Amino acid sequence: MNLGINLCFAVKRMPDPEAWAAFVRDDLGLGSVQLTFDLLDPWWSEPERGRVISRIRQAAERQDLSIHSACVGLAHYVPAGLLDPDPDARTMARTWWLRAIDVAAELGTRAVGGPLGSMSADDATHPGHARARYEDLVESVAVLCQRAHHAGLGHFLIEPTPIVREIPSTIAQCTQLIADLDAAGAANAAYTLDIGHTVYEPLYGPDATVQEWITGLGRHIALVHLDNTDRHGDPHWGWPDPRGCVDVTEVGRHLADAGLAEVPVMLEVFPRFEDDDETVRNLIVSSVTHCRQALATAATAPGA
Incomplete structure (x- = not known):
């Protein structure tokens, strides 16, 4: 299967x-990465941003690495984003995404995406407010999908999260959102499926x-984030870890059974910032x- 790695492990360690x-090339033997915008903020001014983009592309090319995609990262996951109750804040979130799409295109990636935002507690408890936020979201994402298409990117990737005030957070919401985006002409919208998110017991049981x-x-999955969890949080642990319960072979078999064996799988292990560097390197390896x-093993199983 197409195993690569998200560069979240490099944040604050290998800028x-x-x-x-x-x-990634010498120690991990991988050929594909997903850039996190924690390493390259789209808000940076264009001359400086352009020089960093050039440096990233040259470093990847020297190591024969493919930058598959770029994703939100931790810093820009924190704001309410495209679901903020303030219209000016939503406008700025859309502007950030438009810049992120431009950066992803300049990097030569095939896709860009991440979680979309979080409703306020007040909006989430008022059906009218929640509906308005959802309609705003569909409109914004349709615009972003169009921008991604014109920039030459294959997909705008939406990452479901296990938080009820974030959209989408359930399979039903994912199905509805992709249908509404398709009706709005956003045929290039797809999902990043984070394995740790899917088994969060406090929300899904x-x-x-x-x-x-x-x-x-199904076919709307265009990328997989692979991480380890105890089903009671979103720790993004690695392997081995006695606390974790994610069976990677089982995940691979389910993907193969669904006809998704060729979908890129990005390891997304996010160590604590407090962990020492050698421990982190060993964990990633x-x-x-x-x-x-x-x-x-999954790929060679009967019926795979």
Whole structure:
């Protein structure tokens, strides 16, 4: 399967593109990365931003790395984004996304995306407000999809989250949103499926499975984030970890059974900022080794 890695592990540790590119190629033996905007903020002014983009592209090219896509990252996941109750804040969130799309195109990626935003507690409890925020969201994402298409990107990737005030947070919401976006002419909208999100028990219950998400979203899944969890949070642990319960071989088999074996899988292990650098490097290496072996097992299983 197409295993790559999200560069969230490099945040605050390997900001130099030459450093993370060499680590990904030499230590991990991977050929594909997903850039996080925590390493390159679209808000930066264009001359400086352009020089950083050039440096990233050159570092990746020297290591024969493909920058598959770019995603929101931690810093811009925190604001309410496209679901903010303030219209000016929503306008600025849309502007940030438009700039992010431009950056992704300049990087030579195939896609851009991430979580879309979070409703306020007040809006979420008022059906009229919630409906208005949803309609605003569909309008904004349709504009962003059009911009992504014109920029030459294959997909605008939407990442469902296990938070009830974020859209989408359920399989039903995902299905409705993709239908509404399709009706608005946004045929290039697709989903990033984060495996750790799919089994969050406090929202989805103890019987929630990865398989129902893969089956429910099907061909609309264009990318997978692979991370480990105990089903009670979103820790983005790696492997091995005695606390985690994500069976990577099982995930691979479900993807293969759904005809999604060729969908890129990005390992998304996000260590604590407090963890020492050598521990983090070892964790990323062991996680890649574990996932590579598990996905290879899934790919060779009968019927795969």
